[in-house]
Amino acid sequence: MRSYRLRRRMDIAASLLAVGCVLVALTPLVSILWEVIRNGAPMLSWEFLTNRTTSGIGNAILGSLQIVMYAAVIGLPVGMLTGIYISEFGNNKIGSTVRFFNDVMANFPSIVVGLLVYAMVVVYLDVNYSIIVASIALSIIMIPIVASTTEESLKMVPNSLREGALALGVPRWKTVLKVVLSNGRSGVITGALLAVARAAGETAPLILTTMFSYFWAASPTEPSAALPTLIYNYAMGYSSLAVDDAMSQAWGAALVLIMLVLSLNISVRLLSMRRFKKKHKEARKWRTRLSLKG
């Protein structure tokens, strides 16, 4: 048997190794955040956020929000329903096929998705580069992420709850909708957020589907700037701005993009918490009614 001292030394060495690995993993994260804040924060002003390019990034912010919103409207329902299907009804050949292709799709390079939408929608269907075309591309990126996180969080719901509801004579689809989904809700919401955040930062598909524009987009069928494409264009020097101005505006846009994703995260979390509280209030009303009857 090993001596106490040797075991103690091994313990210290392993702990140090673990802490070291954490530090290595955190270094890029912290340095990115630090660089973005250091370079981006001085740029933030009302004019910068609301003016259109090139004196601000207002149209890129609006463009990004619109693209991501429409993409969520298309992608989240499809992804969630796919996830629900493979988790609750997918215990068969069709289910495993869908699961397989979903996994393949999740690992598609986003540029390929952009290229596909470009080829199918822009070239073949002859639709102009626009917000809506970009949304289609981003929704395709969202679907497999949402589907697999939905599936995983529904699989975590204990089977005893499904059986409990079925044994009450509740039809299968209602059991899924009202019992399984409400118990796996937080996981499903987290997955949806993850997908939206991932899509918000995508650049490659946007270059192929919405191009760039220095003007406000009047409708979703027009091309628009978006934060990732703006950062890309400015950083590569594809603008009429002086190189230094373009760089600092790109840093400002990067900070805004990070803050947008973060605030989206926080607001959805707050929203789901409030809904839970409201439900509790309703329940309290019933109690009063019951006690009134004696």
Next chain:
Amino acid sequence: MENKVITEGLSAYFGDVRAVKNVDVSIPENSITAIIGPSGCGKSTLIRCMNRMHEIVRGARVEGKVVVDGVDIYAPGSDAVEVRRKVGMVFQKPNPFPTMSIYDNVVAGLRLNGERDWKKLDQTVERSLKLAALWDEVKGQLDASGVSISGGQQQRLCIARALAVQPEILLLDEPCSALDPIATAKIEDLLFDLKDKYTIVIVTHNMQQAARISDHTAFMYMGELIEFGVTKELFENPRKELTEKYITGRFG
């Protein structure tokens, strides 16, 4: 006494494994029937065939007949959902819905099937919780989560939930195995009171419990029904050697 549930040549499979073998049993109305036997003898599977819960497991299938009130529930055209409303079930581990309040748990079966009449729901909550002997303990906290009460209370909540859809038959799958003796005694008293109105089938691996509360007992071994009879006779004068060995504790 009429027979409420009759199985004829009932076999249940999980894939190629035959868990219940050719069982013929008749469950008398308004009484308690206990099913005893060693672990894995198919007693849970047998009652899961009586409300068509067996078939929800992948690869599971049933052969033979289960006749409830003169109607074969496995006949083509028979609706599993309708069967389960008539034949309620309580499981081994209490499984109240954690995202629902106590109130919501009791009326889950009604609300999920579209009942919106508040008066009716309120009445059902009170009636079911009283039937399940839980009303006095939880009437002040109906808005609390269904999992915030003790295990024994949770199990009675599940019984209330099953009773709320007004079944005629109540199947209980080892309902006391996760409970302490006091909570067990409460549930036994409750079942005793319920048998005037309901036909109760209880699976138990506790022979004393079967002897205490049941009117009839079925002994199963390796998927087969070995002996069925009036509880007192089965325990005092078993007809089969296997039954005698089991109830005297020589195996199992």
